[in-house]
Amino acid sequence: MILYFSGTGNSRWVARQLADGLNDEMLSIAxxxxxxxxxxxxxxxxxxxxxxxxxxGPPQIVxxxxxxxxxxxxxxxxxxxxxxxxxxxxTAAIFRRAVKKKGWRCKAGFSVxxxxxxxxxxxxxxxFKSVEEKKLEESNGRMEVVLGAVMHRLKGFDCHEGGLPIxxxxxxxxxxxxxxxxxxxxxxxxxxxxxxxxxxVCPVHNIKMNxxxxxxxxxxxxxxxxxxxxxxxxAYGSQTQNKGQYLHK
Ligand SMILES: Cc1cc2nc3c(=O)[nH]c(=O)nc-3n(C[C@H](O)[C@H](O)[C@H](O)COP(=O)(O)O)c2cc1C
Ligand code: SF4
Ligand code: SF4
Numbered sequence: 001m002i003l004y005f006s007g008t009g010n011s012r013w014v015a016r017q018l019a020d021g022l023n024d025e026m027l028s029i030a031x032x033x034x035x036x037x038x039x040x041x042x043x044x045x046x047x048x049x050x051x052x053x054x055x056x057g058p059p060q061i062v063x064x065x066x067x068x069x070x071x072x073x074x075x076x077x078x079x080x081x082x083x084x085x086x087x088x089x090x091t092a093a094i095f096r097r098a099v100k101k102k103g104w105r106c107k108a109g110f111s112v113x114x115x116x117x118x119x120x121x122x123x124x125x126x127x128f129k130s131v132e133e134k135k136l137e138e139s140n141g142r143m144e145v146v147l148g149a150v151m152h153r154l155k156g157f158d159c160h161e162g163g164l165p166i167x168x169x170x171x172x173x174x175x176x177x178x179x180x181x182x183x184x185x186x187x188x189x190x191x192x193x194x195x196x197x198x199x200x201v202c203p204v205h206n207i208k209m210n211x212x213x214x215x216x217x218x219x220x221x222x223x224x225x226x227x228x229x230x231x232x233x234x235a236y237g238s239q240t241q242n243k244g245q246y247l248h249k
Pocket of ligand 3: 183
């Protein structure tokens with residue numbers, strides 16, 4: 001069983017590679033968040049989590065669904081694969097602690113570097129096309145390594161922490177979650193053609209089409225709405241002016 005969360009498609013692609021390679025099923029964490037239901041895990045069935053890294057840690061929605069999850073068996077091989085634009089800080093330690101709190105053990109974890117999607121702060125933007133193409137090219141090889149490791153149920157953690165991981169994950173991340181994850185700054189410009197795509201692609205149904213799209217308060221900051229808009233009409237305060245868009249094809 002593979003539980004995945006994805007805003008712009010990178011992690012969905014990773015989950016798809018794993019599901020095809022392992023002949024396993026993929027379930028959406030966003031759907032489980034909206035409607036929790038009892039899942040059935042086989043005695044020796046592997047349990048994988050796939051998600052993007054948000055501010056050097058797992059997204060809150062992933063941690064919430066993990067916390068609420070229950071099975072009749074203890075997962076025998078629980079692993080995660082996270083995708084990131086650059087580095088993941090202490091994501092592995094944070095995720096492992098959340099798993100341990102349930103009385104389970106996370107046996108393995110991997111990171112995969114993919115095109116960046118974060119655009120809501122100064123100097124953060126999508127990658128140049130050449131960098132995007134290089135990352136996508138290299139992600140194929142990386143996924144072969146990850147898939148091989150999961151297939152053989154290898155134990156261990158192979159994540160690209162990057163520099164200053166403690167500062168990023170334990171000091172900056174809490175500030176990000178408290179002050180920089182609010183959907184209040186989302187708005188549309190006059191370029192909006194009211195096509196309704198943003199409403200359709202929000203994984204947690206946080207956008208309602210009225211006269212124009214309106215954002216509710218239950219946002220994961222996945223930026224699916226921003227990156228899908230065909231008119232580039234979604235802005236986050238003034239931070240996204242002249243920033244690019246990206247979707248995994
Ligand atoms: C809110 C947010 C925070 C992010 N924080 C990080 C980060 O701390 N480190 C990093 O390397 N990439 C970061 N990124 C980039 C994503 O982790 C990366 O692009 C990921 O592959 C997106 O996955 P998805 O397409 O499945 O949504 C962030 C993206 C978003 C939207
Ligand atoms: S996707 Fe863009 S153009 Fe379409 S309704 Fe949303 S903001 Fe408007
Ligand atoms: S409102 Fe936009 S950023 Fe927030 S969860 Fe929905 S798609 Fe993601």
